Amino acid sequence: MKVLVTGGAGYIGSHTVVLLIEAGHEVVVFDNFCNASKESIRRVEKIVNQKITVVEGDIRSREELQKVFDVHTIDAVIHFAGLKAVGESVEKPFIYYDNNVHGSTVLFEVMAKNACKSIIFSSSATVYGDPHTTPILENFPTSATNPYGRSKLMVEEILRDVYVSDSEWKIVLLRYFNPVGAHKSGTIGEDPNGIPNNLMPFIAQTAVGKREYLSVFGDDYDTPDGTGVRDYIHVVDLADAHVKAVEKISNFNEVMTINLGTGKGYSVLEMVKAFEKASGRRVPYKIAPRRAGDIATCFADPSYAKEILGWVATRGVDEMCEDGWRWQMSNPMGYKS
Numbered sequence: 001m002k003v004l005v006t007g008g009a010g011y012i013g014s015h016t017v018v019l020l021i022e023a024g025h026e027v028v029v030f031d032n033f034c035n036a037s038k039e040s041i042r043r044v045e046k047i048v049n050q051k052i053t054v055v056e057g058d059i060r061s062r063e064e065l066q067k068v069f070d071v072h073t074i075d076a077v078i079h080f081a082g083l084k085a086v087g088e089s090v091e092k093p094f095i096y097y098d099n100n101v102h103g104s105t106v107l108f109e110v111m112a113k114n115a116c117k118s119i120i121f122s123s124s125a126t127v128y129g130d131p132h133t134t135p136i137l138e139n140f141p142t143s144a145t146n147p148y149g150r151s152k153l154m155v156e157e158i159l160r161d162v163y164v165s166d167s168e169w170k171i172v173l174l175r176y177f178n179p180v181g182a183h184k185s186g187t188i189g190e191d192p193n194g195i196p197n198n199l200m201p202f203i204a205q206t207a208v209g210k211r212e213y214l215s216v217f218g219d220d221y222d223t224p225d226g227t228g229v230r231d232y233i234h235v236v237d238l239a240d241a242h243v244k245a246v247e248k249i250s251n252f253n254e255v256m257t258i259n260l261g262t263g264k265g266y267s268v269l270e271m272v273k274a275f276e277k278a279s280g281r282r283v284p285y286k287i288a289p290r291r292a293g294d295i296a297t298c299f300a301d302p303s304y305a306k307e308i309l310g311w312v313a314t315r316g317v318d319e320m321c322e323d324g325w326r327w328q329m330s331n332p333m334g335y336k337s
């Protein structure tokens, strides 16, 4: 298949591009590089040993998107492009709604105009808000506590409306839990701008000596050791689920909503320990106050993904930490290294 990957230069996108090409698909990357480096594309080209077709453009531009469809016959779109920093979204809601919601509607409109009606959308476990119980099933109630999460919910709803208007659309909403780790080569990985908001890049930067210590946000949650529990999923497992979704998309006759997680939860302190074991380095930490908006526990019931996509996550926490560490060690300054 010929797959348009918006945001294909980013963290999850670059890993997905590798697996798509390895599975024999053709890929066109569309990215405005607002949160990615062109170096990530060069590294992907090295891994797959072929040139990648890249179009530099913004999903908010009809003209830039149309140019892609003028030249390529696209079978399906995997839509990663978007902004993802929760704190920033609270400070700058307009930018988030413009980029994530408006940008997505422009993309869907251009797709429809070009009779390309298959889309896989990057949603997030954040749409479950504070779940009443775990593991989390796809039919749990949804809610949002910040503009980032709300932008994901809005795009999910927009896509459901798109399907109501035209049932020829094939739509898959993938709700990711906590993607971590990196490609085995250690040449592509997560490259956050400035101080990382997420746990794993912060731990990795602390282990490599770039940060003095990790602040553990709260040790008084109702969890086994008091620290927050999340479902960490290896980015290559996540990428693999996209390949499976794209290959099965023509079979779907309703909007598919699918959790992508391992089904297991790990606490902050368990992740610190796992990373120390993988890296052989100490990760100093201090207990800090809870972070506003955080929940105690979040992990998936991934059985629907198994049933529908024939997909299960196969990489455990040790492998996530080993691969994340290899990327961090080889690239202490990310793609600038």
Ligand code: NAD
Pocket (backbone or CB within 6 Å): 006, 007, 008, 009, 010, 011, 012, 013, 030, 031, 032, 033, 034, 035, 036, 057, 058, 059, 060, 079, 080, 081, 082, 083, 084, 099, 103, 122, 123, 124, 125, 176, 177, 178, 179
């Ligand atoms: P990322 O920032 O590494 O990748 C996003 C890519 O989109 C970047 O390459 C960026 O340059 C590009 N982009 C952003 N706005 C664009 C625009 N208007 N036009 C064209 N390109 C644009 O993020 P990621 O971690 O790879 O996440 C990919 C998707 O998955 C995002 O939609 C994100 O919200 C979602 N998601 C991520 C996580 C996570 O923890 N990483 C969890 C759940 C969902």
Ligand code: UDP
Pocket (backbone or CB within 6 Å): 178, 197, 198, 199, 200, 202, 214, 215, 216, 217, 218, 227, 228, 229, 230, 268, 291, 294
């Ligand atoms: N966390 C932490 N210190 C940090 C970053 C995160 O203790 O510097 C905790 C956070 O409170 C949560 C877990 O690590 O319990 C995962 O946080 P992350 O931001 O990576 O993911 P999310 O909260 O979005 O699931």
